[in-house]
Amino acid sequence: MSRITLETAELVTARPRLPRGYDGAMSWMQRIDWRALGTTVAVAIGALAASILGVYLLEERAGVRDASTVFLLAVALVAYLRGSWAAVGTALGAFLAYNYLFLPPEFTFLVSDPQHVLTLMLLLAVGIGIGRLTGLQRDQARRSERREHEARALFNVSRAIASAKRMKDALPVLVASLAEDAGMARVWIGLGSTWAQEQVVAASDPTADAPGSGPHSVLPRGSVEGQPSWVRLSPPGPAPHRRDRLALYRVELVDGSEPIGSLWAARDARLGPPSGEETRLLAAAADQIGQGIMRDRLSEQATELEVARRSEELKAALLDSVSHDLRTPLATIRASAGTLADPSVALSPAEARSTAREIDAEADRLANLVSGLLDMSRITGGALQTRPETMPVGEVVMPAVQRARASLGHRAIQLEIPDDLPPVAVDPVLVSQVLDNLLENVARHAAADAPLRLTATADPQAVTVRVEDGGPGVPPDAMPHIFEKFYRVPARRGVARHGTGLGLAVVKGMAEVMGGSVVASRSQLGGLAIDVRLPIAVPPLPDAEPTT
C-alpha cells in the first residue's frame, strides 16, 4: 500500500468488451480506435459505392423501376463485416445516396413523388432492421467465439499446470501460451517479496531481457469481479527509455494475502490496455500460478522433512551397526580378561597366554574400527584436508606393499609399475591410507595363497592404480554397494569375515578428497579389482640434475 502512495497512480480502465452489442461504440467512447473506425468507414463506403453502381446499372440500363433493394445487400454485408452500428450507418448512407442520386429530382434531397417517399422510408427501415439483426447475430457469434477463446486459454493454463509435476516445470509452457492468448509480446514471471526485487523464473521470450522496473500498470487484487481496471504506477526516478514502446502490465501472485511475485506482460503500447477477457485470463492464470508455486514450496518442505527423516533412520542404523561391531570384541575381551583374573579358574601358562592373545587380537580389531570411524567422520565432516605433493607412482605403491608384506603372507605379488609413468599429485598420508586399506582388504578377504597384482597405467589426466586379487571376489549384486559405509559382502558359508565395513568407504572418500576416484570390477585373476585414479602432477618433474 505504501508503495502506491509513493508513486503517482492513475486509473486506466480496461477496454471492456461488453455484451449487448455495443462494443464498437462503447470502445470509441473510451478510446477511439482510429484504425478500426477507418476500416469501417472504408468498408461502408466501398459497399455503398458498389451498390450505387449496381442500382445505376439496373435502373438506368436494364430498366428496372426500383432497384433500391440492392442497398440492403450492402447493409447486410457491412453488418456482417463490421457490426450492427456500421450497418445502421450504411443504411442511413444508402437512404441518402438513393434519394440524392436516383429519386427525381435527382441530385437533390427532395423527393417529388410521394410513392418514392414510401420507398425511401421502406429502404431505411428495412436497412436498419437487416443491419441490426445481422449485426446482432455477428456480435453473438463473436462473443461466443471470444468466450470459447477465453475458455480455451484458461484450459491451456490449467492443463499446463496439471500435466507438470511441479509448477516450476509448467511455467515455460504457461508463459508462452499466455503471451499468445492474451495478445502480449512477452509474458514472464518474477518471484520476490516486492516487485522491484523479483527474480525472473520463466519468460516466454528468454532472449529479451525482462524490463522489471519502471512505470507499469498493476491489476489490484479483487478488481477482477465486475469491471477489471488497471492502476498505473510510476515509480520515482527516470523512466527507462523503451525503444520497443512496450506497455507493461503486472498481476500479483499471492499466497493467501502475502505477495510472492508477479505475472508480467508486455504489449505494444499502441494496442491499448488488455481487454476484459485478456485481463480475466491474466488474473486467473496468476491465481493458479500463485497456488501452484505455493504447492511446490510445500511439497519441497515435505521432501526435505522426508530426507531428514530418512537420514535419521540411516544414522540410527549406522549406530546400531557400530554398537554391534564395538560390542562383539568387547564381549570377548571382558570374557577373556575375566577368565584370567578369576582365581578359581586354573589355567596353564600356555592357556593363559592364548587367552591374553585373544584379548590383544580383539583390541586390535577395536582399534581398527575406531580409526576407520575417525577417518570416516573426518571425510563426511569435510575436515579432511589434502596437501598434495608430487609423488612418483612407485613411491605411492612400493612403501604400501612394504608395509603390508607381513599381513599379505606368502601369496604371489605381481607388480607392474612402469618407471616412465608421470608423477601424481596426492597427499602422502591419504594415498598411503588408500593403498593400505586396499591391501588389507586383500589380506583379509582373499585366501592366503590367492595372488595379488598391482598395476599402474596412465592417461592424459590421471594414473590408474589397479589392485586386484585371485580371491573369491564379490557377487555381482553386492558390487554396487562395496564402497558404502558399513556394507559387508554377505559371508559365504564357513567363512568368517572380520571387516569393519569401513575400509573401502574410507578408500573412496580419501581418493575423492584428493581429486581422484575409485571403481570396482571383476578381476581377471578371479577376485575383486579396484581401480584408483590419481590426478597427474603439474608440472610433472623437476629439472634434471647432472650426476656426479
Next chain:
Amino acid sequence: MMERRASILLVEDDDRTRRAVASNLEGHGYGVRAAADGEEALVLWELRRPDLILLDLGLPGIDGIGVLRRVRRDATTPVIILSARGEERDKVEALDEGADDYLAKPFGMAELHARVRAALRRTLVSEIDPSGVLQIGTLRLDPDRRLVTVDDADVRLTPREYELLKVLLANAGRVVTRGRLLRAVWGTAYAEEGHYLHVYIGQIRRKLAAADPEGTLSDLFVAEPGVGYRVRGDS
C-alpha cells in the same frame, strides 16, 4: 645379551597404560622409572640419566615437547614418542625437535619392544666408524670421496640424491622428518623444490635397485607418510 640392564624412563599420564607398559618392560629385564607428568619426568631425567625415554606427548603441566627440548639440551639419549591418533602435527614437531622415533597408540607390546631394541642398539653402535663411511648391507657411502657403491660397484647420483642418501644413512633406523631432509639437502630456501622430495627418493631407489639385482636393498627406504623417511637400521 646385555652387560647391564638398560634403563628406561617411561613418561605417560594414564595410570593403567603406564603400569602395564612398565611391568611389561621390567618383565623383559629393563630397569624402568615411570613418570606421570612433565615435571616428574625432568626430575627423574636429572637424577637418573636413563638410556632411553618413552615419551607421551599429551602431558599435564610441561608437555612432551617441553620435556624433549630440555633433554636435547644436554644429551642425545634416544627418545621414542608415544602419540595418539590426531596428534600428527605434534608428532612431526617432536621428530623435528630431535625425537628418534614414534609409536602410535594403541600399540602392541611386540611393536614396542622392537622399537626399543632398535633405538638402544643404535646408541651402542652409532659411535660412528671413525672413517665416516656409512654402510648398510651391501651399500656403502664414503663421504671423503663422495662415493656410493653397492657391492663395490659405483652408483652415480646427482648432488641432491647424494645428500639425501647421506642424511638418511647417517640417521639409519631413525625417522628423518621431511623438514629435516629439506633443510639438510636444499637449505633453508627449500620451499620450491622440496615439493619433489618423493621424486628424488624414487630416483635413488631406482638407481640402487639397478645396482642390486638380488634386491637386498629393496626395503632400504621406509616411507613414513606425512612425516618423512627412514632407512632401515640393521646392518
